[in-house]
Amino acid sequence: MAVPSAVTLPASTVSLYVGDLHPDVVDGTLFDAFNEFKGISSVRVCRDSSTGRSLCYGYVNFSSLQDAHFAMEKMNHSMLNGKMIRVTWSLRDPDARKSGVGNVFVKNLSESIDSVGLQELFQKFGNVVSCKVATFEDGKSMGYGFVQFESEESANAAIERLDNTMIGDKEIYVGKFMKKCDRVLPSPDVKYTNLYVKNLDPDINEEVLQEKFSEFGKIACLVVARDENGTSRGFGFVNFECPEDAKKAMESTNGSQLGSKVLYVARAQKKAEREQILRNQFEERRKEQIMKYKASNVYVKNIDDDVTDDELRDLFSLCGTITSAKLMRDDKGINKGFGFVCFSAPEEAAKAVGTFHGKDKRVFISLMSYL
């Protein structure tokens, strides 16, 4: 893997992210594993601050970019405590990690291809940031994997060149990675003629779309969605007369450039189908919010009778931003001796538990999510 050009690393230290660690790996294990490389300034396995459990990732810090790069190349996909580790540049910006740009999904892989083999197969198309074959507990391949390229162009080139090609004894599938909730449930036999096209520049009109899509077959009807002023809403529909042409058009145009943007082209969903997908996404987000809320809420007991909500809030505000602090009271308004303090983030709640749990004879605190 080449040194990423778009990433500015501090002059003094360079961090490698080491993921997929065996839970038993401790700082010393990681240090020993990287000990043969020069230029290491420090090593750490990250742990849950309240339970001390390994988060199964860590960092190896170097004083030089070259040393870090060399160690990454050597140690990526090596075995540590019986598990294959993944070593990449540390990328702290969550948006950059979660964008999904350049992420490729591969399936129908022969069992003999592991992460190393997958990387070898794909790196000729561009910088591979991270690459992994999904495995069972015993390390056997599940027959599918992921390749995260640095750029979308590399991903498109790999899809173009490798999808439906024979690798070993199998014809592999290579496509853009799609989150489960965004994916139309697999029904490959269903014939469709209508395509949904998004990421249209404002100046892309029906004529331009017609020109782009007509090479794949006869178009029955084509429309760009517009608001009441006639301004493009950035998406549209292309309805072909025959399903084969629609499929061909989708495969060729999805991910291709039109104007300044990369097009997204997929089978147009029926209204009910679209609504179902939106419902699923909504439900998933709601669950996430609930989990986050639970992990941000701290249960406090052994509270003296004369303590007020405000005092509870003041004490805990040392650990973060409080969204609510409430003592439970009986119907006469007498404090029941316990209450809840909710923080704006799980990290703050964990800090509160670490700070106050067992530190004061009168106070017993534990994370609500452990109850």
Place this chain on the structure above:
DNA sequence: TTTGAGCGT
């Protein structure tokens, strides 16, 4: 059949 994980001191 199979559409991850997820970034600190």
